[in-house]
Amino acid sequence: MMIRIALSALLLTAGVAAAAEPTATIHELNRGPAAGETFAYDPALVRIPVGGSVRFEPTDKGHNVVPIRSLWPAGVPSVDVPFNSAATLVFDKAGVYAVQCTPHNGLGMVALIVVGKADMAEFAAKAASAPGLAPKARAKLGVLAGAADRA
Ligand SMILES: [Cu+2]
Numbered sequence: 001m002m003i004r005i006a007l008s009a010l011l012l013t014a015g016v017a018a019a020a021e022p023t024a025t026i027h028e029l030n031r032g033p034a035a036g037e038t039f040a041y042d043p044a045l046v047r048i049p050v051g052g053s054v055r056f057e058p059t060d061k062g063h064n065v066v067p068i069r070s071l072w073p074a075g076v077p078s079v080d081v082p083f084n085s086a087a088t089l090v091f092d093k094a095g096v097y098a099v100q101c102t103p104h105n106g107l108g109m110v111a112l113i114v115v116g117k118a119d120m121a122e123f124a125a126k127a128a129s130a131p132g133l134a135p136k137a138r139a140k141l142g143v144l145a146g147a148a149d150r151a
Pocket of ligand 1: 062063102
C-alpha cells in the first residue's frame with residue numbers, strides 16, 4: 001500500500017509503490033533499539049526531502065500508525081496505516097509530521113518525520129504544549145525534536 005500525502009489529495013498509488021524504493025523505512029517493534037525499551041518505531045526520527053517517502057514495516061505485530069493531529073502540518077490529509085500492515089507514505093509538503101501507535105502512545109511509541117526544511121524549535125514548543133499527549137509521548141517528541149535540530 002502506498003499513500004501519497006499531498007496538500008489537497010490523498011491518493012492510493014499501489015503501482016508506484018512496487019516500483020519506487022522508499023527514502024526511509026521505519027520498523028514497528030515490540031522491543032525498541034535501546035536497552036529495556038518497549039514498543040517503539042525504529043528509527044523514531046527520519047529526515048527526508050520533499051517528495052520523499054517512508055515505508056512503515058510491521059516487523060512485530062500489534063502496531064499501527066496514525067497522526068498526532070495537533071502536531072501535523074495544517075492542510076495535510078490524515079493518514080492511517082492499519083495494524084500489521086506495511087505502507088509507504090509519500091510526503092509532498094515540507095514540515096514536521098508526528099505519528100503515534102494507538103495502543104502504545106502512552107508508552108512513548110511515537111515517531112517524527114521531518115520533511116525538507118523545518119523549524120524544530122517551533123515544533124518543540126508546539127509539542128511541549130499540545131493537548132492530550134501522554135507524558136511519555138510528549139517527552140519522546142521533545143527528545144526527537146532536539147535530535148532533529150542537531151542533525
Ligand atoms: Cu504499538
